[in-house]
Amino acid sequence: MKAALRWIACLLLAGLALELFFVVRIAAMAAIDPQSTAFQRSEAWQIATHKGSEGAWRQEWVPYAQINDSLKRAVIASEDASFIDHDGVEWEAIERARQRNARAEELAAKRMARAAARGKTAQAAPLRGGSTITQQLAKNLLLSGERTMLRKGQELVLAVLLETLLDKRRILEIYLNSVEWGEGVFGAEAAAQYYFRKPAARLSSFEAARLAVMLPSPKFYERRPNSPYLNGRASTIVARMPSADLP
Structure with missing residues (x-):
């Protein structure tokens, strides 16, 4: 019994130490630009393992003022319209995403059953998240990519x-400088140079909107730059951008 209690105490202390580590890391980011994120390090390892020296890596940190306001507005309009107002978590958005995913999975299960009956296969339902920009940054900065309830709780x-x-x-500055925009492409400056051969400070409204629309699946759209959905959704985001408030 005493041994079990000691193990429990050790686990609690380890958990507390981890949380204190996170607090110190985040507090330091008020003044120090993070050199990399947990997600970037994972991607760097994958690129080095599978492509070796052929794998390209693009990232260049630029201050908030050197990122065109159009890109800031486009990302907010596309990813997190309530960014200015919430406290990091949008509980209603999470619940809406849960309901959408449940309906999508139910429909996908029916399609897969019909396809199996005909001797064919069907794709599983793509799941959508309800994460805010702040949650996305928390996950990319400090957490692994695994999908568990424990990791989601830590993200919150x-x-x-x-x-x-x-x-x-x-x-928003850290997010825009660290988010993925393609294989080995991280941050607004690298994305602007890679896709449009210009700095992030000179992006047009439509270019900014295209980059914003790519964010949920950047590698997918990197391989499909002429996707009709990408162009159509970008036009919708351009129309929403004027109402997106900036910090």
Whole structure:
């Protein structure tokens, strides 16, 4: 019994130490630009393992002021329209995403059953998230890519910590400089140079909207630059951009 209690105490202390580590890391980001994220390090390993020296890596940190406001507005309009107002987590958006995914999975199961009856196969339903920009940043900065309830819970805690220790402008600055925009392409400056051969400060509204639409599946759209959905959705985001408030 005493041994079990000691193990429990050790686990609790380890958990507390991890949370304190996260607090210190996030607090430091108020003044220090993060050199890499957990997601980037994972991607770098994958590229090095599978492509060796042939794998390209593109990233260049630029200050908030050197990123065109059009891109900031486009990302907010596309990814998190309530970014300015929430405290890191949008519970209603998470619930809406859960309901959408449940309906999508139910429809996909029926399609797969019909396809199996005809001796064919059908794709599983693509799942959509309800994560805010702050949650996405928390996951990419400090967590692994596994999909578990424990990791999701830690993501929510880190999102609250980010909102408590950093202001909205800094959160958006770090997000735009670290988010993935293709294989080995990270951050707004690298994305602008890679796709449009210009700095992030000179992106047009439509170019910014195209980049924003890519964010949920950047590698998918990197391989399909002429996707009709990409162009159509970008036009919708351009129309929404004027109402997107910036920090």
